[in-house]
Amino acid sequence: MSKRTLIINTDLENQFIEKIKVVIPDWNILIGKDPQIWQDQLTEAEIIVIRKNEIMDTILSDQSKLKWLQSWSAGVNTFPLKQLEEKEVIVTSANGVHAYPISETIFSLMLGLTRKLHTYVKQQQSKIWDEADVSLEIHKKTIGIIGVGAIGLETAKIAKAFGMKVLGVRHSGKTEEYVDTMYRIEHLNEVLPQCDYVVVTLPLTNETKYLFGTEQFKNMKKSAFFINIARGQIVREDEMITALKLKEIAGAGLDVFTVEPLPENSPLWNLENVIITPHSSGITEYYDQRVIEDIFIPNLKSYVDNKTPTINIVDYRKGY
Known part of the structure; x- marks a missing residue:
């Protein structure tokens, strides 16, 4: 019988590779960014940890053994979630590995x-000493x-350290610790007028x-700040730019x-x-460790025991 195959199409430190081998010592394990390492084994792979999507056509072919x-x-x-669902492939995400670095960025x-x-950083470059009319505080404000x-x-947890009132919006409306009031997404326009800060952390579906478009920005306070660390396509960017130019909102961190x-x-x-950052909010020194040790290996142990992985399994109906 041929060996079962795992492919990870990114580089990993040896310490993580060894931990994977402990779980599946008899598997054919191919790891690295270089396609030459695994290219001719793609259709044989039962499990793939995917960083680059260029291989998607091959692993969706009729010859693929991907599970x-x-x-x-x-x-x-x-x-291509529809095709993956049709092939009955289990998909798990890296949801959760970004919670610390992204909340810090927020x-x-x-x-x-x-x-x-x-403003002060720009002034420093020109050796300008000016208070720039700074006056606002974050303490005791309302964050959505x-x-x-x-x-x-x-x-939300960090917001409570600032004594903030926390309003939450989620698909289920399920309540959570550190969130004072939770709303369903259809009530978004009821939440926005209450907020001094609107923070978008949604998946793109x-x-x-x-x-977010003109209607939502008009529903926000003129003194409110908009923060988006989720996905650009959640916002109609041209309408956000108009709102910023017209000072319909106070500013944005993007x-x-x-x-x-x-x-x-x-x-x-x-x-x-x-303030602009280059899609860097999720970068962290612990990224690989969290993906492999907190998500992949526990799921791998379940998989080899003939159980369905349970951590971060993607719901095809929801798209995340």
């Missing part, structure tokens, strides 16, 4: 905008977290695509955009009330 696909990222919106953006740190998953929960890298001719680069 389980582990995404290296939290989002699976770029995956508060970096919120605090930076509130205390005008981005649109999408209360792992990232949203960690954000058919339901959430272009969820890590994601409709087109990435953000084009040089985007008006966002030159807006004084915007």
Whole structure:
């Protein structure tokens, strides 16, 4: 009988490889960014941990033996979910590995905008000493977290250290610790007028695509800040730019955009009330460790025991 095959199409430190081998010592394990390592074995792979999607056509072919696909990222919106469902492939995501770095980025953006740190950095470059009319505080304000998953929960927890009132929006409406009031997504426009900060942490799905546009920005306070670390396509970017230019909202901290890298001719680069980061909020020194040790290996142990992986299994109906 031929060996069962696992492919991981990214580089891993030896310590993680050895931990995988302990679970499946008799498998053919192929790991690395170089396609030459695993290219001729793609259709033989029963399990694939996928970082780059270029191999998707091959692993969806009729010859493929794929049973389980582990995404290296939290989002699976770029995956051909319909075809994967038709082939009865189990898909698991890396949801949860970003909770600490992204929540830290969220508060970096919120605090930076509130205390005008981005303005001071620009002034420092020109040796300008000016208070820039700074006056706002984050303490005791209201934050609306649109999408209360792992990232949203960690954000809510931190918000409580600032004495903030926390409003949450999630698909199920299920209540959570650190969230004062939870709403369903259809009540988004009821939440927005209450918020001093609106933070988007939603997955991109058919339901959430272009969820934010002119109507939502008009429903926000003129003094409110908008933070998006989720996906650029959740926002109608041109309508957000208009709202920022007209000062219909106070400012925005943006890590994601409709087109990435953000084009040089985007008006966002030159807006004084915007802080831009290059889709870097999820980067962390612990990324590999969390994907492999917290998600993949526990699921792998279940899989080899003929049980369905349970951590971060993608619901095809929801798209995440």
